[in-house]
Amino acid sequence: MPRAPWARRGPAWSRPLRPGLTRTVTVPLLLAGAVLLTAATALLPRAAGSGWSWALGAELLVHGLLVWVAPVRTALGDLAAASAAVAATVAIVAGTLLVGPGQHGWAILLCIPVLYASSHFRRGFAVVVTLLGCLGGAVVLVDTRPGSRIVLAVDAVLVGSSLLLLCGSVVLVMEHLGRLVAELERAAAVDGLTGLVTRRVLDAALAASLSTARTTVGTALVLVDLDHFKAVNDRHGHPVGDAVLRHVGEVLAAAVRSTDAVVSRFGGDELAVLLPSCPVAVARARAGDLVAAVRGAPLVLEDGTTVPLSVSVGVAHAPQHAADVRSLYSAADAALYVAKRAGRDGFAVARA
Structure with missing residues (x-):
């Protein structure tokens, strides 16, 4: 109006x-x-x-x-x-x-x-x-x-x-x-290392998405955790670890393919993707795409060394899995740990 x-x-x-x-x-x-x-x-x-x-x-x-x-x-x-x-x-x-x-x-x-x-x-x-x-x-x-x-x-x-x-x-x-x-x-x-938005911006966008209720299909939150990131730092050094974070952030942003999506560095080696106006079935498919995109894009260092990468992903949907910001984060985090316990390099969706 x-x-x-x-x-x-x-x-x-x-x-x-x-x-x-x-x-x-x-x-x-x-x-x-x-x-x-x-x-x-x-x-x-x-x-x-x-x-x-x-x-x-x-x-x-x-x-x-x-x-x-x-x-x-x-x-x-x-x-x-x-x-x-x-x-x-x-x-x-x-x-x-x-x-x-x-x-x-x-x-x-x-x-x-x-x-x-x-x-x-x-x-x-x-x-x-x-x-x-x-x-x-x-x-x-x-x-x-x-x-x-x-x-x-x-x-x-x-x-x-x-x-x-x-x-x-x-x-x-x-x-x-x-x-x-x-x-x-x-x-x-803006996160100084990856160029992605910070948790503060993600929180504001998520709150706005839940409050405006632009469509009836809901909003999806995807938490992404780099697998074995500590081992990468220990083997190649922290500069390579920083390069991995930047590389994965770019891969996620390219794989989302949505102008409404928000890709954020959640903290440490965790990233997050907000998918407004996204049905749970589409969010599930997007999570699989993100896992496959990171797996298929290893980081190649200047000396020619290839660093294989994979991520574990947890998906939660509002209102199907949660009704507010805090509970949506909790549901996505719980799903992320399910994916990690299942062997990593995969995704899990929160339970209703």
Whole structure:
């Protein structure tokens, strides 16, 4: 079923880098701004007589509540959070003009929306908010500070350059942190030796497959254990053992022949294959194919030595053998040990 327009993601420029954190930060800032502007309106004579000042405080309050109730990762939530930077800039400039001459120090508050946009949104949007802040700072200085045009121009340049420097520094730092986080996420998702996905990714894919129930045929989990792997390490050395793991991973990935399948290094010398939307009969046939594929693809070393390989395979199916992730793993593991006790180089299917 297609998502409603309000539930879809907003345009790329409006999408917060960390939606949940952005909402947590945005709401207190907007509410604090509403309180500050309301207090200034009540205490300063010139502002107290202006309905616009009260309206600005009310707008910030309503905007904060909108950000709070808007669903995260939707067009409404994205636009509400992004427009908060523009609303805050306008409120700071308009509020400064309303409270009267001598209040040009309020221009320092323009750093807040610039810092917010630079740390929570992409570079283009941060630059737009910063330029808006530079323009607002120039307007504030011209309206509230007496002096020659040269002095005002110098002050406007100082304010603008400071905001641009703040924006650039924060954007560069956040982009660097983003690259580091992406590298860490990739390291957590991909096994460095085999290039297969890790147990973490396999668990997530398995949970998603069991929860979505895309078809009535179920999901199969295949656990693969290399036979006599310790003997390979003892005879040929650990570098050859690593090469065996990489080779077997490639053989399994090629033998699966399914875009939906997930091939993972389960840990040590164990691998796993997730087969979503797979009937138990097909899973049984696939298990036999995997055993035959590894048996028929020995590893040939650089010196011409051939290392024969075989695997033991355990198959479990949901919902026939298990109903949840943990029990499915247990059923597949039990079937794997049945295959190993039967002499290895074969497969076994879990009992219902």
